[in-house]
Amino acid sequence: MAFNKRQTLILERARQSGSVRISDLATELDVSLETIRRDIRPLAEAGEIVKSHGLIGLARQDMEAPFERRMRENFEAKLRIARHVASGIGDGDSVMMDTGTTTSVLARELRGKSGLTIVTNSSDVARTLATVNGNRVYMAGGELHGDNGAAFGRSAIEFVQAFRVRHVVISISAVDPVGGLMDYHLAEADFARTILGCGETRTVITDHSKFNRRALVRVAGFSEVDRLVTDRAPPPEIAERLQAAGTQLEIAP
CATH class of the missing domain: 1.10.10.10 (Winged helix-like DNA-binding domain superfamily/Winged helix DNA-binding domain)
Structure with missing residues (x-):
């Protein structure tokens, strides 16, 4: 219908x-x-x-897919984060994003921009922004994960390494004061770690529920990103680690 x-x-x-x-x-x-x-x-x-x-x-x-259920979790916080990040991305900018519920929300907020160049391993991000307002979208190939429809593996990593973009944005599953930025899956962590080396500005987006979590795989230390955008002030120990690393902390209004 x-x-x-x-x-x-x-x-x-x-x-x-x-x-x-x-x-x-x-x-x-x-x-x-x-x-x-x-x-x-x-x-x-x-x-x-x-x-x-x-x-x-x-x-x-x-019967809803797990990724769709996770999209709804803390959705208002994710939306605030996405709008704040999108406000700093201009028409004609180049943006590289990994897969994640918050990056998918960001993709929807970027539909108001024009002439973007998007590089991603997320089929959801690619589908959201392709053929819209003169955008160019490059989708990494590789083995697709059934849950989030994203591509991973050597071919995906080699593909994105050919690009240099203005903005790299990654989502993260856990922020630990000692371990830093972490993920639960090796392939996702490898991809996120790779794209941090492909941009002028490296941004991590995560809602407050990920603070003081420890996951299986380390993605990066706090000093390896330029800013962390979230919806609430992090616990003092994380805030201190960010400040010591020279990483900018931004709380989405």
Whole structure:
């Protein structure tokens, strides 16, 4: 079934948040409650959403992919981080990004820019920004991971090493005062570590839930990135380590 633009936005909002108030949708989309209810009715009849007490939510959330579920976790924090980072990226800039839920949110915030050159191993980032506003998107090849649809391995690493970009942005799974920036998967850590050497400005984006976590694989030390962008001030020990490393800490407003 084909949906109109508002209905597509309603579905995207439900996927991001899990559930959303119908009155909030009307406010966000600047239409009346009656209009929103008309848009929602076909979505409910098609089994895409369910309605309950002034709320809508996704149907069959138990069948949702793990990556999509993680996209919703701390979504408002990720959105604040993404908007802050996107504000520093201009039309015509070159950006390299790894896979991650926060980088996927950033990709959506970059849809308002034009003439970008994007290099990524994330099929979600590539799909979001390809053929939009004159962008050029380069997608690394390699073995695809089923969960996040990203490419990893030697071919992906060799591909991105050919580029030099203005902005490198990586997401991170854990920030430990001693271990530094860490990830749970060797292939993802290898890719993130590689692209940090491909840009003029190296930015790490992570929400506050990743602080004081320790993961299996070290990606980089604090001194190996230029800035860390997050949604809340980190614990004192991490803040001290960032300051000692000369890494800029930015709290997204």
